[in-house]
Amino acid sequence: MEIPFELARTLAAVVDEGTFDAASRRLQVTPSAVSQRIKALEQQLGRVLLVRSKPVRATEAGAVVVRLARQLALLEHEALAEFGLDDSAGPGRPISIPLAVNADTLGTWILPALAELSARHPIVFDLHRDDQDFTTELLESGTVMAAVTSQATPVAGCVVRTLGVMRYRAVATPAFAARWFTGRPTPAELTRAPVVDFDRRDDLQTGYLRFVGADASAAPRHYVPASNDFAVAIKLGLGWGMLPGFQSDGELASGALVALGGPPIDVPLYWQQWNLRSPLLAAIADGVVAEAARALRG
Template sequence: MRQVDYRGLAALDAVIDYGSFDKAAAALSITQSAVSQRIRMLENSAGELLIVRSQPPSPTEAGQRLIAHYRQVRLLEAALFERPEVGEAKPEIAIAVNADSAATWLQEAVTPLMSSGDCMLHIRLDDQDHTLTMLREGRVFGCVTSETAQVAGTTSTPLGVMRYLCVASPAFAARWFPDGMTSMAVQQAPVLEFDRKDMLQERFIAQRTGYTAHYPHHAFASSDGFVRFVEAGFGYGMLPILQCEPALKAGTLVDLTPGDYLDVPLIWHMWDIQTPFTRLLSDNVISTARKWLL
């Protein structure tokens, strides 16, 4: 049976996590040449390339599998000890969530874990249609996603539905949508989207008007800033009702399509790794999401 070189795995993980050999060496308290040597030995043992020497370095498919294994082993090892000794690295858990969950209900879910200081949580943001890729590649322990595909070795739990409304400032609505949201209007009015992965607006426009071609749009990848930009009249956009309800009540935003909305089911996927920290995190994510989502 082939023996796993965990010093080599630690070096591999650090290079990818920190984005350079220099920073990985500093994190591991060894020299850069030692990091390179450990990875070369690991690649010789594996019989294939594990890192693409780009800027920043990126793992090959085989390298990503080894990193996923290493991170799962670290989580399991952390469960063997109630608390790390002084000077010993604390266990880390990485999760991926969509920005709208991070801006609304996630803080309540992670408070018990993060406030204790016994475990370090790394929260990575991506579109809800893409977070499952991070889980599949082993980059995170769990993710909030809209995808229903099952990944071997993981469990999935429905969280509820995040409802999105199409909103704008009153002045913007009066200027660009005097006759409501029509296919002609959406070809002229600037949309505010989160980033190139954001498909919510495209889906809603097609659902509402049947229009599926190009429309003008701005992009601003900040969930909190997104609300302020829409309120400022820079564009119209899709916002979760959890986030825009106060502005709707205050009159700084208006619903462009009253009674029409877009529902996005969210699911919690996690590797089947049972430790006190992962159980606490998972239980809180599920219970908090179900408290706030439809």
């Protein structure tokens, strides 16, 4: 049995765009043609490949086909580039590379590496932001080709490289600390003081509270789901939180922030990518790893 590339590519387009109509515009065919291709592929494989929701999403079987479609598209692009050809817009037409990146990485150190890579290679990046503990799910589903993750164990069909460690410390403004703490914060004081979380999957502050013996479930919480805004919220005194050195070293040195004490939390980061013989993916990995070596703790 074979999986026709055109049908697999159509499925990937539907998943990317979220609707049959949007995929038809991208592929420049009618919505009916898109629907017929998906039905033909499902009949051929004997599997339901899409959940017809809004937006549509791939089933577990569909994710396997989407991943195959992306891999074939990348390899086709590189083969055509070696011939000095392109499938539509002439030599050097960029290919989209989807990556999964956690918010703090996106907000601090990785963008210079991606900018340099895009200047040297015909690529554009489709960045998916998620917590570093969950980015591998996007790899498994075929949504992205590579990810910054906290998981050292490779996803099936992927390879792993070590990036380094992001170190976080609990900090607050002097005014906030004076209002809520009598000195070095006690567990009881930390249970009452407002804390800033990135979102409900952010467990850095919870980990710190548990380590120092505070009741993590009782602490009042602000939720600020953007890396820069999260840091700004802490620097404005909205609450205390865990910040990496990129976002706090200057303020700690000037006295605009104070460290609350207790242990730092080190988050190891890894680069996982599809295990393909792809010069382009290899170049991206080398660029990201090199930037991480400059920016992160070893």
